[in-house]
Amino acid sequence: MRTAFRNFFARLRALVAPVTVQEDIQEEFRFHLDMRVEEYVKSGMSPAAARQEAMRRFGNPTALRDRGWDERGGGFLEILLKDLSYGLRTLLRKPLLTVTALLTLGLGIGANTAVFSVLSATLLAPLPFSEPDRLMTLWEAHTTRGPGNVEFAPANYLDVRRQSRSFEAIGAWLETRVNLTGVAEPQRLSGMLVSDNLFRILGVSPRMGRDFLPGEEEEKAAPAAILGHGFWQRRFGSDPAIVGRSIQLDGQGVTVVGIMPEYFSFPTKGIDLWMPLRMGPEQAGGRGDHYIHVIGRLRDGMERSQAQSELQAIAAALEDQYPRTNDGVEMCLVPLTEYAFSEEKPALVILFGAVALVLLIGCTNVANLLLTRASERGREMILRTVLGAGRGRLLRQLITESLLLALVGGVVGLFLGFALVRALGTYIAEALPQAAEISLDARLLAYTLGISLLTGVVFGLIPALKASRVAPGASLRGVEHQLAGGQRAARNQKILVVAQFALAFVLLIGSGLLIRSFANLMAVDPGFRPDRVQVVGVEVPFSKYTVPEARWNFQDQLLERVRSLPGVESAGMISFVPLTRSSVFFSFSVEGRSSPGDMDLPQAIYRVVSPGYFQTMAIALLQGRHFSSTDNESAPRVAITNRTMATRFWPEGAIGRRVKIGALDSPNQWMTIVGTVADVRHGGLDAGAEPQLYVPNRQDSRGFIAPSEVVVRSNLDTATLAPALRRVVKSIDKDQPISGIETMEAIVSRSVAASRFRTLLLGLFAGIALALCLIGIYGVVSYGVAQQTREIGLHMALGAEPRKIVGDVLRRGLKLSLAGVAIGSLFAVALARFLRAILFQVEPLDITVFVSVPILLVLVAVAACYLPARRAARLDPSAALRME
Amino acid sequence: MLQGTLDMLVLKALSRGALHGYDIARWIQQTSEDALQVEEGSLYPALYRMERRGWIESRWGVSQNNRRARYYELTQTGRQQLRAESANWERLTTAIGKIMQTA
Numbered sequence: 001m002r003t004a005f006r007n008f009f010a011r012l013r014a015l016v017a018p019v020t021v022q023e024d025i026q027e028e029f030r031f032h033l034d035m036r037v038e039e040y041v042k043s044g045m046s047p048a049a050a051r052q053e054a055m056r057r058f059g060n061p062t063a064l065r066d067r068g069w070d071e072r073g074g075g076f077l078e079i080l081l082k083d084l085s086y087g088l089r090t091l092l093r094k095p096l097l098t099v100t101a102l103l104t105l106g107l108g109i110g111a112n113t114a115v116f117s118v119l120s121a122t123l124l125a126p127l128p129f130s131e132p133d134r135l136m137t138l139w140e141a142h143t144t145r146g147p148g149n150v151e152f153a154p155a156n157y158l159d160v161r162r163q164s165r166s167f168e169a170i171g172a173w174l175e176t177r178v179n180l181t182g183v184a185e186p187q188r189l190s191g192m193l194v195s196d197n198l199f200r201i202l203g204v205s206p207r208m209g210r211d212f213l214p215g216e217e218e219e220k221a222a223p224a225a226i227l228g229h230g231f232w233q234r235r236f237g238s239d240p241a242i243v244g245r246s247i248q249l250d251g252q253g254v255t256v257v258g259i260m261p262e263y264f265s266f267p268t269k270g271i272d273l274w275m276p277l278r279m280g281p282e283q284a285g286g287r288g289d290h291y292i293h294v295i296g297r298l299r300d301g302m303e304r305s306q307a308q309s310e311l312q313a314i315a316a317a318l319e320d321q322y323p324r325t326n327d328g329v330e331m332c333l334v335p336l337t338e339y340a341f342s343e344e345k346p347a348l349v350i351l352f353g354a355v356a357l358v359l360l361i362g363c364t365n366v367a368n369l370l371l372t373r374a375s376e377r378g379r380e381m382i383l384r385t386v387l388g389a390g391r392g393r394l395l396r397q398l399i400t401e402s403l404l405l406a407l408v409g410g411v412v413g414l415f416l417g418f419a420l421v422r423a424l425g426t427y428i429a430e431a432l433p434q435a436a437e438i439s440l441d442a443r444l445l446a447y448t449l450g451i452s453l454l455t456g457v458v459f460g461l462i463p464a465l466k467a468s469r470v471a472p473g474a475s476l477r478g479v480e481h482q483l484a485g486g487q488r489a490a491r492n493q494k495i496l497v498v499a500q501f502a503l504a505f506v507l508l509i510g511s512g513l514l515i516r517s518f519a520n521l522m523a524v525d526p527g528f529r530p531d532r533v534q535v536v537g538v539e540v541p542f543s544k545y546t547v548p549e550a551r552w553n554f555q556d557q558l559l560e561r562v563r564s565l566p567g568v569e570s571a572g573m574i575s576f577v578p579l580t581r582s583s584v585f586f587s588f589s590v591e592g593r594s595s596p597g598d599m600d601l602p603q604a605i606y607r608v609v610s611p612g613y614f615q616t617m618a619i620a621l622l623q624g625r626h627f628s629s630t631d632n633e634s635a636p637r638v639a640i641t642n643r644t645m646a647t648r649f650w651p652e653g654a655i656g657r658r659v660k661i662g663a664l665d666s667p668n669q670w671m672t673i674v675g676t677v678a679d680v681r682h683g684g685l686d687a688g689a690e691p692q693l694y695v696p697n698r699q700d701s702r703g704f705i706a707p708s709e710v711v712v713r714s715n716l717d718t719a720t721l722a723p724a725l726r727r728v729v730k731s732i733d734k735d736q737p738i739s740g741i742e743t744m745e746a747i748v749s750r751s752v753a754a755s756r757f758r759t760l761l762l763g764l765f766a767g768i769a770l771a772l773c774l775i776g777i778y779g780v781v782s783y784g785v786a787q788q789t790r791e792i793g794l795h796m797a798l799g800a801e802p803r804k805i806v807g808d809v810l811r812r813g814l815k816l817s818l819a820g821v822a823i824g825s826l827f828a829v830a831l832a833r834f835l836r837a838i839l840f841q842v843e844p845l846d847i848t849v850f851v852s853v854p855i856l857l858v859l860v861a862v863a864a865c866y867l868p869a870r871r872a873a874r875l876d877p878s879a880a881l882r883m884e
Numbered sequence: 885m886l887q888g889t890l891d892m893l894v895l896k897a898l899s900r901g902a903l904h905g906y907d908i909a910r911w912i913q914q915t916s917e918d919a920l921q922v923e924e925g926s927l928y929p930a931l932y933r934m935e936r937r938g939w940i941e942s943r944w945g946v947s948q949n950n951r952r953a954r955y956y957e958l959t960q961t962g963r964q965q966l967r968a969e970s971a972n973w974e975r976l977t978t979a980i981g982k983i984m985q986t987a
Contacts, residue, residue: 003938003961010936028905028928028954031947035906036924038949059925071932 007073014073015080025068029061080400087401097373100775101366102409105455107768108362109413111355113448114420115761118428119348120444121435122341128263130203131297135336136307138170138294140315144328152292153325155285156318160294160331163314166307167296171195173267174277174292177539177708179737180235182248186737188539189231189249190270193277199226201297202266209243209258217276223254224276229262231272250541251735267293269434287325295336308333344432346837347758354507354765359451361503361769363459364496365776370402370463371493372783377467394468402460403453410452414440417448424761430750431757462492490787493780494816500776501820502827504769505857509828511759511766512849513835513842518759520841521752526578527642527680529618530744532569532713535577536725537739539708544735548701552633554732555697555707559610561728567721568714572613573697573707577744578682579751584705588693590649591658591670601663604645604691605682608700608707614640614677616713617744622646624655624675631674631696638696639671645691646676659693671695684751686840711744718743758838773857774864781813782868792872793880802873809872813865814858821854890922890930891939892973895958895966898940904953905931931956939965 014021033054040050058064069075091098129135139149140156152160152172161170174193179186196212205211206226216224225247227236236242246253254275265271298307315331334342341348381394389397421428421438428435538558545551555573562571575584587601594601611627613619622643631638639659646654650673658670679689697707714721722741729736749756785792792805832844842849897903897911908931909924934940939962947953958966 003936006938007936024954025928027952029925031904031951031953032906032909032924032928034951057924059923061925064925064928067929068932071929071936 011073011076014069014077018074018077021072021074022065022069025065025072029058029065033058079396083397083400084404086397087404090401091405094373097369098405101369101405102412104362104365104772104775105406105409105452106412106416107772108355108359109410109448109452109455110416110420111358111765111768112451113413113417113444114424115348115351115355116447117417117421117438117444118432118435119352120441120447121438122432123345123348124443125340125436127337127340128204129336132337133335134298134300134302135202136167136296136298136304136333137336137339138296138311139332139334140290141330141332142328143330149332149334151290152294153287153290154279154283154292155287156326156329156331157292157294158284159318160311160314164296164307164310166299166302166310168299169197169201170294170296171198171201172277172292172294173198176275177537178249178273178275179539179541179735180247180249181251181541181735181737186735187235188537188737188739189272192266192271192274194274196276198266198274198295199260201295203297204261204264206258207261208240209256211258212274212276217278219278219280221276221278223249223252224257225249225254226258226260226274227256228260228265228271228273230265230270232259251544287322304333304335341432341434344754346834347754350510350835350838351758351761351765354510354762357503357507358765358769358772359455360458361500361772361776363455364500364503365772365779366405367459367462368493368496368776368779370460371466371496372779374463374467381467391468395464398464398467399457399460402464403456406452406456406460407449409455410448413452414445414448424757427753427757427760430753432754466492490780490784493783497773497777497780497816498820498823500773501817501857501861502824504766504773505821505824505853506828506831507762507766507769508853508857509824509832509849510835511762512853513832513839513844513846514759514762516846516849517838517840517842518752518755521685521755524681524685525678526685526748527619527678528578528744530748532715533617533744534712534714534716534718534721534741535744535747536710536712536722536741537708538710538729538736539739540706540733540736542703549633551703551706552698555610556629557732558710558729559612561731562710562712562725563612565714565721565724565728567716568712570612570616571710571712572616573610573710574613575608575705575707575709576682577709577711577747578680579684579747586661586693587663588659588661589664589666591660593649594664602649602691604641604693606661606705607682607692607694608697608702608705609694610697610707613694613711616711617680618713619680620678622676622678623653624673626675627694627696632698635699637669637671637699638674640675640677640694641673642677642679642689642692644679644689645693646673648691671699685748686755755838755840770857770860774860777813777816777861778864778867780816781809781865782871784812785809785868785872788872789875789880792875793877796875796877797881805873805875806869809869810862810865813861817858817861821857825850825854888969889973890926891934892966892969893920894927894930894934894956895939895962895969898956898958898962899966902945902955902957904945904947904955906953908956934962938962 033051036054036057037047037050040053041047045053055061070078126132127135138152138160140152141148142150157170157172161172164170172195176191176193178189178191180189194212196214196217199205199211207229209226212224212226215221227242232238232242240259242256243259244255244257246255248254260274266274296307298304311331311333315326315329319326319329338345384394418440428438540551540554545554559571559573562568584606585603586606587603589601609627611629611631614621614626623646624640627638627640641654641659650657654673654676657673659673660666660670661668677694680692681687682692683690700706710725712721712725716724718741725741726738729738796802796805828850829845836844893912894908897908903911905927909922909927912920912922931940931942935942935956938959940956941959942954942956944952945955
């Protein structure tokens with residue numbers, strides 16, 4: 001092994017730096033001669049005579065150096081160069097074959113390069129933190145509520161942080177939105193509230209200024225913020241003097257204590273600033289709401305399983321201590337490295353498998369082309385054998401040719417791959433917003449080089465073995481006989497075509513399932529009409545609007561002025577518009593159904609909306625009435641449910657029934673249901689129908705769920721509406737920013753971006769596979785027809801109908817494709833279940849797909865065979881018979 | 885000289901420690917009391933070949949007279965090879981000896 005390694009480097013050195021190897025040898029010779037001369041001189045010879053004698057004893061240095069050079073890697077190199085130049089000439093002599101092979105390889109390798117570049121920017125992207133393997137995210141799991149990890153309740157987080165011994169430190173983060181104020185152009189920012197130890201846990205420090213200090217998350221500490229590099233650059237022109245200065249956030253002075261490095265953003269891209277997560281006693285004692293993200297760094301040498309069992313023990317103790325809130329609350333660990341792209345992982349792995357299949361199909365195609373050529377090269381091989389080349393030598397030359405082809409194909413693939421990535425740029429950005437920038441780095445190049453070489457061996461080996469098999473005693477005169485061995489080649493080729501169809505079948509099934517799944521997704525009624533609706537975020541700061549009335553008045557004023565804008569039909573507000581992945585669930589009690597001791601309360605998506613919201617979104621009112629401006633703080637509490645909630649809890653009619661947030665004995669007020677609306681997909685188009693509860697904005701004073709998103713139905717385009725809205729907001733509060741405006745259609749489209757992306761890619765790859773199959777079967781059948789020209793001619797001379805000839809050829813293609821389909825379906829049935837995780841309302845063994853794909857494949861096969869079949873039928877029998 | 889015996893002699897020379905090419909040539913010459921005359925230069929392709937086979941390893945070092953010289957050293961495989969070749973040689977010479985002793 002070690003020797004092989006050393007020899008490899010010796011050859012590499014001979015290849016890269018031949019001069020140094022030659023010089024090495026010469027220096028060694030010189031040393032030898034000098035020593036000899038010295039010895040002779042000592043024994044009394046004249047220097048000239050000594051040198052002459054030394055040379056005589058040494059032998060011919062030039063010849064010796066050449067022999068030495070051959071031994072030290074040079075021989076390998078010379079044969080390589082010879083084979084390469086010979087291979088190049090062979091490839092150039094058959095330009096059509098070469099171009100076909102190169103394109104095939106380029107497509108296969110390009111698809112692989114593209115998918116690998118996406119993997120490289122996501123799953124394989126190294127986390128830019130020190131020893132990221134020791135970083136674990138911590139989660140609660142609520143066994144009684146079903147599967148899935150849940151964020152921590154604040155008090156649970158603090159208990160784990162205090163009690164755990166497995167971690168060096170445990171910290172937390174929580175998303176927040178703040179407004180940059182006190183400037184001419186106020187701006188809504190993406191902020192993170194973090195425990196003061198978070199950056200130390202991650203092992204990163206600010207590039208300027210300082211980290212948060214231990215104790216800075218205490219309530220009494222002075223307000224402080226650390227800025228993200230991008231925000232600092234954009235908003236403060238990279239001014240280093242900002243550190244130590246105060247900026248206005250939601251009208252309050254906050255000191256900038258540091259700037260993070262450019263590469264850093266946590267937990268997602270594009271965070272503008274981080275501030276200490278400060279919790280008052282009430283918040284810190286809460287165990288009912290679960291919203292804190294927790295992360296810890298394992299102690300050095302600590303096993304994940306040890307930490308996991310400690311965490312379980314802590315969770316169990318908390319269950320005993322707080323049965324009311326913690327019953328069924330377990331805790332678990334997920335490594336940060338897995339957490340990062342956990343949702344996208346199955347689809348990416350499937351795509352990676354798909355491109356591997358495409359490349360394999362490409363390989364069989366090229367192998368087929370080379371097999372065809374192999375039988376034509378019989379004469380050449382025999383000639384070379386006669387001239388003294390052994391089989392090993394022939395093999396080596398043929399494999400060198402394949403590798404040459406593969407490497408050039410790899411270069412083509414690199415270009416095609418990058419073209420693909422560029423073409424798909426916006427899809428990738430939408431489907432994988434957290435992906436690092438895709439770049440041509442050493443890893444990607446190494447990957448492309450690696451698969452190119454592997455490809456070269458895979459497709460080159462069978463044809464090389466075939467071509468180099470020269471029967472012992474073969475003579476040049478016997479060439480014709482040798483060439484008749486074409487039968488054997490034809491059998492190999494048929495096997496390859498069958499394999500190709502089997503592989504393509506698997507891909508087409510996968511792609512068909514995804515297309516069906518995507519069609520189902522697009523056919524889902526979201527429950528609202530997104531056309532002509534635009535959304536803008538207006539988040540009023542609590543520090544300024546401290547009392548609920550102030551916020552309500554702002555909302556009312558805002559909606560009134562927006563509605564009066566020319567071109568605006570209607571407007572409303574909601575806490576979070578559908579399909580933006582913000583989910584706030586509240587548990588609730590139903591009058592007459594829930595009992596006081598109930599621990600396992602039902603949950604509903606809870607949204608606070610203004611009057612006019614349902615009308616603007618065109619959400620159908622099924623029963624009862626909408627909210628109106630009279631549903632205010634002094635009116636009786638009311639609510640609107642969706643259809644699912646209404647039918648689940650009050651099949652006999654929901655209007656007039658009462659619900660309350662929390663347990664039956666909670667101090668919250670009863671709300672009377674005044675209306676039922678259609679089910680709206682809040683979590684995603686693929687989300688199931690869950691209970692949804694809407695309350696009017698003036699009857700909910702909870703700050704964090706206050707309506708902050710304005711929906712506007714109008715005939716205006718974004719460019720017209722955005723400035724108008726900004727003017728309206730500024731006319732009410734000059735410090736109040738708005739977020740970027742977006743159409744509801746864009747939000748819907750983005751919510752299915754991941755699904756669209758993988759459907760598109762898999763469809764594309766299946767299409768390539770199909771095209772390659774077409775080329776493959778066409779090549780093999782045409783070749784077969786060409787080989788049998790005489791035979792066909794004879795048949796025709798004996799009176800066979802042209803129709804029968806066509807039928808024969810078509811039947812041949814049909815047989816091959818049917819065999820491929822049969823084998824492929826075995827694999828497809830086995831593989832389809834891997835897709836289950838990413839399918840929506842499609843069974844992995846969907847009958848439509850499993851029927852239409854075989855038909856498509858067989859049709860393609862027959863179509864591909866039609867040309868050669870017609871050619872066969874038009875043969876002139878007499879000419880065919882005379883052909884040699 | 886018999887085909888392949890040069891390899892064996894070189895391995896033998898190196899069995900006592902690292903040497904450069906000139907020392908190997910001199911050792912063979914002196915130990916055989918000038919009976920074996922080798923074209924000295926042909927030592928080098930032989931050395932390179934043995935290195936390629938993994939019998940010996942080489943590195944640049946400094947000779948006694950302070951010049952850069954390439955030193956060769958036996959590897960584990962080389963030692964095994966030497967043992968195998970000596971045993972072979974032993975058998976061969978005994979056999980030939982027996983034949984030559986017959987009248």
